Amino acid sequence: MRALKLHEVSLADRLADRAVDALIDEADLSPKPALVDRRGNGAHTDLHLGLMHASALSLWPMFKEMAEAALEIGEIGLPLREALGRIGREGEQAMLITTNGVNTHRGAIWALGLLTAAAALDPGAVTLNAARLALLNDRHAPQTLSHGALVAQRYGARGAREEAQLGFPSVTQRGLPQLHKSRQQNAGEQNARLDALLAIMTELADTCVLYRAGYAGLTTLQQGAQA
Structure with missing residues (x-):
């Protein structure tokens, strides 16, 4: 006789767990040159390991909501891309509240957000579907240039x-x-x-x-x- 399951863990829950685990594993990995790790802050004066952990945990609801949006909408297109953009901006605000304004994981919100949604759509085509989503323009995204985008323009480098x-x-x-x-x-x-x-x-x-x-x-x- 199988044990009674008191709580069924959803796919969205599992994907959010994986995303947050990845962020925490990345922070803990040591020694990393110039990066925050178990040894210290590296080249960063505004970051430390505890802050990275707290930031990662604050993003769990965002990753879950992104996966749920992908499952509900069910296909790649502007509705999903713009839903992910909205959820990502809300997640960024939650992160900034947790970190008292320090940008800990803005890039991870973009990259892991796309990958989480793509994995919810089709675990066999994660990077392909993430790329297709990234190629779509979010009409509601703020028209501001990040540091990464400015540098990419200046040096011709490939940004995030x-x-x-x-x-x-x-x-x-x-x-x-x-x-x-x-x-x-x-x-x-x-x-x-x-x-x-x-x-x-x-x-x-x-x-x-x-x-x-x-x-x-x-x-x-x-x-x-x-x-």
């Missing part, structure tokens, strides 16, 4: 929007292959994840780094990751 529109090639072509390779070589899970991060850093034109340190800083980062 373009990365998503291409189906996250830095992850699928560099990060994940290196992760699988390191796991197969019995590197240990922490080292495999660090290897994947460094593989991405060798080529990614990180707009945050460009904003903070310019092209010289980005070159130093890429060369250091390669080494």
Whole structure:
């Protein structure tokens, strides 16, 4: 006789759990060059590990709502894209209230929000559907340029929007292959994840780094990751 299930966990719940777990795992991964980790704040003066955890947890309702919107609407199009934009902006406000105005996860709201909705639509075509969503313009989005967008224009770098529109090639072509390779070589899970991060850093034109340190800083980062 099966045990009585007092609460059935929905797909949206599970996807929200996965998204938040990913953010917390990323923050905890150590040692990460110049980034917040278990050792300290890295190059950030306004961030710390506890704040990253609190921020990630504050986004759980947003990720769940995004998954629910994808399940309810059921197809890629402007209605879903604009629903995700609205939910993302509301999630960003919840994040900023939690962090007292510090931008901890704005980029993650964009990237993981798309991926969460795409996974709800079809777990077998996550990056493809995320890219299709990213290619749609949200008519209600504020007409302001983020630091990343400004830097992308200045340096001709591919920003977060373009990365998503291409189906996250830095992850699928560099990060994940290196992760699988390191796991197969019995590197240990922490080292495999660090290897994947460094593989991405060798080529990614990180707009945050460009904003903070310019092209010289980005070159130093890429060369250091390669080494």
